[in-house]
Amino acid sequence: MKSIFTKFLYAICALLICVSITACTNESRPKSLMEKILKEDKITVGVKFDARPFGFVDENGELQGFDIDLAKKIAKNILGDENKVEFVEVTPSNRIITLTSGKVDMIIATMSITPQRANVVSFSTPYYIAGQALMTPKNSSVQGLTDLKDKKIIVVLGSTGEKSIKHFAPNAIIQGFRTNTEAYNALKNGQGDAMTTDDTILAGFAIGDPNMKILPKRYTQEPYAIAFRQDEESVSLKTNVNHILEHMRNSGELTRLKNKWMNF
Ligand code: GLU
DSSP states (O other): OHHHHHHHHHHHHHHHHHHHHHHHHHHHSOSSHHHHHHHHTOEEEEEOSEETTTEEEOTTSOEESHHHHHHHHHHHHHHSOTTOEEEEEOOTTTHHHHHHTTSOSEEOSSOBOOHHHHTTSEEOOOOEEEOEEEEEETTOOOOSGGGGTTSEEEEETTSHHHHHHHHHOTTSEEEEESSHHHHHHHHHTTSOSEEEEEHHHHHHHHTTOTTEEEOSOOOOOEEEOOEEOSSGGGHHHHHHHHHHHHHHHHHTHHHHHHHHHOOO
């Protein structure tokens, strides 16, 4: 009889311990991404490593660019220190999965707002407007879209340019590459007649290459925005970032960033 009572007492004690452990764990688990960022004292951001002048590795091996400065500004505002950012490399084709799988808190990677993407991620307000353009070797006879018939056009997989060129130049032969650098190298090596993506990114390659030219026409508007997950936990982070962007817009800081990185 005594041992049944003791067992019952043990069971009650075990139950109480479980309940209190669960309560404690729940209490210390961050309820939002903002809370997690504050607790861990760092923000994890997906950026490009090869999209000069937005996200690129410079001659000293340092990550630089418009998007990098923007991430540092956000860290400075939220955590009081621009260095409290961990950068993770993303490409156009893996940036959404990198975000939705939880590897990063946000994406700042020359990412245009599109209705399809807005179905799976949540965008900040835009911070820059680029435009889709064509880049060709200087001696090329390609002057515009109509000259692309039966010619090879180089695109970056997962970019807006990949989608829209199918519409703008339906008779062109599309050659897809995983990254901007691979696409640019392919153009340089004669694997295509032209490359298309945002004018910003093409300019980053053309500036250091006297053998390339960017054609004057722009075919789209590409509003760059920061992407967040669509879950409840990301809402307060997105609200904070939108406030930071609004302040940067009103104070002229976004224009200063534009002048710093786009003065060519
Ligand atoms: N801004 C375009 C896009 O979001 C092209 C550049 C890029 O892929 O990052 O697809």
